[in-house]
Amino acid sequence: MILSGRIPSHVGIIMDGNGRWAELRGLPRIEGHRRGTERAKEIAGVAMELGIKCITLYAFSTENWQRPQTEVSMLMKLVEFYLKNELSALIKKGIVFKTIGETWRLPKNIQTIIKETEEKTASNDGMTLVAALSYSGTNEIIRAVKKTMNSGKRAEEITEDFFNAQLDTAGLTSPDLIIRTSGERRLSNFLLWQSAYAELFFTDTLWPDFDREEFITAIHDFQGRERRFGSISARSNAF
Numbered sequence: 352m353i354l355s356g357r358i359p360s361h362v363g364i365i366m367d368g369n370g371r372w373a374e375l376r377g378l379p380r381i382e383g384h385r386r387g388t389e390r391a392k393e394i395a396g397v398a399m400e401l402g403i404k405c406i407t408l409y410a411f412s413t414e415n416w417q418r419p420q421t422e423v424s425m426l427m428k429l430v431e432f433y434l435k436n437e438l439s440a441l442i443k444k445g446i447v448f449k450t451i452g453e454t455w456r457l458p459k460n461i462q463t464i465i466k467e468t469e470e471k472t473a474s475n476d477g478m479t480l481v482a483a484l485s486y487s488g489t490n491e492i493i494r495a496v497k498k499t500m501n502s503g504k505r506a507e508e509i510t511e512d513f514f515n516a517q518l519d520t521a522g523l524t525s526p527d528l529i530i531r532t533s534g535e536r537r538l539s540n541f542l543l544w545q546s547a548y549a550e551l552f553f554t555d556t557l558w559p560d561f562d563r564e565e566f567i568t569a570i571h572d573f574q575g576r577e578r579r580f581g582s583i584s585a586r587s588n589a590f
Contacts, residue, residue, distance in 0.1 A: 356574040359527035361405040362398060363549070365541050366391060368533030368557030375557075381425040386559035388429055392437070397563045399444065399478050401570065405523055407481040409541050413453065413490055427458055430484065434464045438471065445477030451519035452486030479523065488543030491519050495544075520545055528573045530566075532558045550576050 366387055373383030391408055398406045411426060418426075441448055448468045455462065465484075495517035499509060502517075515521065525545040529538070534555040538546060552569040554561065 358402050359550075359570065359573055360403065361407070361524050361526045361528075362403055363407040363409070363526040363529040363542050363546070364394070365409045365529070365531040365535075365539060366558040366561075367531060367535055367539075369559060371533065372557040372559045380422060381429075383559060384426060384429055388433055390559050390561060392433075393563065394561070394566050395446075395478075395480055397566050399446075401567075403478060405479040405481065407451070407483060407520075407523075407526065407542065409483045409486065409539075411452075411484045411486070412540060413456075413485055413487040414540070416456070416485070427461060430457075431461050431464060434461075434468050438468055441468065441472050441480070442475065445475040446472060447475045447477065447479040448472045449479060449481045449523075450484050451481060451491070452484045453490065454484055456485045481520075481523065483541070486519075486541075488538070488540045492544055494519075518544060525549065527578075528552060528569065530554070530569050532556050532561050548578070548580050550578065 369383035369387040370380040371383070372386065373380050391410075395406055395408075410430070415426070416423065450465055450469065454465060457465070495514060498517040499514060502513075504513065520542070525547070526542060526549045528551075529542065529546055529549045530552045531538075532554055534553070536553050538551075542549075550573050552572055554565060554569070556565055
């Protein structure tokens with residue numbers, strides 16, 4: 352698969368519609384989440400083929416804790432199953448695994464698996480796969496503000512770069528493209544600070560049906576955008 356033109360360095364994906372996908376088929380909601388996990392693996396593979404350097408998947412928001420306990424428990428089991436079964440593949444493919452969010456709210460066994468996965472993939476030099484778990488953009492910003500206030504820096508010493516370093520995404524580039532599935536046209540608290548100049552792609556497709564062809568369509572759409580970052584210059588040569 353070869354695409355001419357600019358390839359986004361960092362793509363964020365709001366993987367929405369798993370529950371609705373299952374309900375439309377008369378299946379338990381957790382089956383939609385299971386299918387969604389398989390789709391996430393496929394799309395991450397396509398991202399690698401395209402040369403995308405980082406992909407961030409919105410896997411579980413802080414608001415998702417309000418869902419029925421049975422569904423939350425099954426989601427946690429899916430996270431555990433994925434990490435346990437994919438570690439060797441992540442290492443083999445050279446993928447760096449990271450998490451963002453309040454991961455300390457996750458079950459202890461999942462925290463342990465996350466730490467092990469991050470440590471064992473830290474020295475890889477391929478694509479970075481970021482899982483947003485127990486994540487909220489507003490919460491992330493508040494936590495970054497608290498870190499900044501506790502840093503001892505004077506107000507005039509606080510720069511955008513310094514604040515970026517207090518965010519969960521410290522060390523990562525901002526997303527060039529954010530994709531949301533299922534027909535909703537909003538960010539839903541995803542990478543609010545980082546997405547200031549991200550291109551947005553919305554599709555009515557439910558996440559379990561979002562295949563490689565539609566992902567490539569989103570990349571083609573990105574390639575057709577003129578990114579001026581507030582200036583009036585011609586197409587950016589940043590890529």
